[in-house]
Amino acid sequence: MRLTRLYVAAPLASGGRLELPADAATHVARVLRAREGDPVVLFNGDGHEFESRIESVHGLRVAVAIGAARAVTRESPVALTLLQCLPRGDRMDWIVQKATELGIARIVPLVSRRSVVKISAAQTESKTAHWRAIAVAACEQSGRNRVPTIDTPRGLDEHLGGIGSAGTRLVFDPDVAPDPEEAAPTAAAAPVALDFAIGPEGGFEPQELDGLRIAGFRGVRLGPRILRTETAAIAALVWLQTRFGDLRGARPAARDGSR
Numbered sequence: 001m002r003l004t005r006l007y008v009a010a011p012l013a014s015g016g017r018l019e020l021p022a023d024a025a026t027h028v029a030r031v032l033r034a035r036e037g038d039p040v041v042l043f044n045g046d047g048h049e050f051e052s053r054i055e056s057v058h059g060l061r062v063a064v065a066i067g068a069a070r071a072v073t074r075e076s077p078v079a080l081t082l083l084q085c086l087p088r089g090d091r092m093d094w095i096v097q098k099a100t101e102l103g104i105a106r107i108v109p110l111v112s113r114r115s116v117v118k119i120s121a122a123q124t125e126s127k128t129a130h131w132r133a134i135a136v137a138a139c140e141q142s143g144r145n146r147v148p149t150i151d152t153p154r155g156l157d158e159h160l161g162g163i164g165s166a167g168t169r170l171v172f173d174p175d176v177a178p179d180p181e182e183a184a185p186t187a188a189a190a191p192v193a194l195d196f197a198i199g200p201e202g203g204f205e206p207q208e209l210d211g212l213r214i215a216g217f218r219g220v221r222l223g224p225r226i227l228r229t230e231t232a233a234i235a236a237l238v239w240l241q242t243r244f245g246d247l248r249g250a251r252p253a254a255r256d257g258s259r
């Protein structure tokens with residue numbers, strides 16, 4: 001089994017000792033039933049991970065001896081930002097989890113005209129905190145030592161009004177010309193950052209697509225089928241990571257078993 005990885009929102013230094021915050025301590029003591037001496041890896045999102053050991057478990061109080069730091073990069077060379085129009089139900093949870101596993105750098109939840117989901121101001125904070133917790137858990141699981149940024153939800157127009165003119169931007173749209181090669185940057189000139197927008201179940205309205213185009217978003221079609229919004233988000237991310245990011249050059253392992 002893989003080592004337990006724990007995110008802690010605290011400064012970490014080799015040789016130090018840390019009393020785990022209540023939620024992490026509860027997880028370690030109750031769910032993992034960790035014992036004194038068990039190995040754990042701690043990370044706080046600064047890009048390092050610390051090989052550590054459980055020093056003591058007293059009820060729900062868990063102390064960890066922080067060991068050697070390693071700077072391990074499991075981040076994509078291209079900082080990908082997903083502009084995701086809010087889907088129905090708990091599909092956003094799923095998108096946040098999968099996108100984090102696949103190396104997204106930032107997710108901006110958007111409310112667009114055809115969004116069925118409307119979230120009240122009161123729900124905004126709790127929803128965002130919930131998605132951030134999902135992203136943290138996905139980093140623990142997938143080995144990432146940087147936690148993607150999850151913005152608070154905002155309107156599409158508001159978001160477009162706040163971005164500058166620089167950067168590579170794509171909007172995924174089933175109705176554009178079928179040749180993504182034309183619209184997307186070439187692999188040879190891989191961007192360092194790229195924003196991509198995915199519409200809600202009902203798609204973008206024509207005026208929204210105009211607004212996106214004026215803001216520099218080029219249209220890309222992902223094949224001839226209409227995908228559900230959550231499928232489109234993940235398919236787009238895999239396509240971008242394969243083209244510009246760290247899925248580029250993925251190939252089968254050598255036959256002799258070496259990696």
Ligand code: SAH
Pocket residue numbers: 171172173174175197198199200201202203204220221222223224225226227228229232233
């Ligand atoms: N009812 C809408 C479809 C919306 S699908 C329509 O008929 O236009 C939800 C979102 O997923 C779309 O706004 C788009 O961003 C993305 N999407 C779905 N299928 C796609 C495809 N084949 N190519 C590009 N984007 C797609």
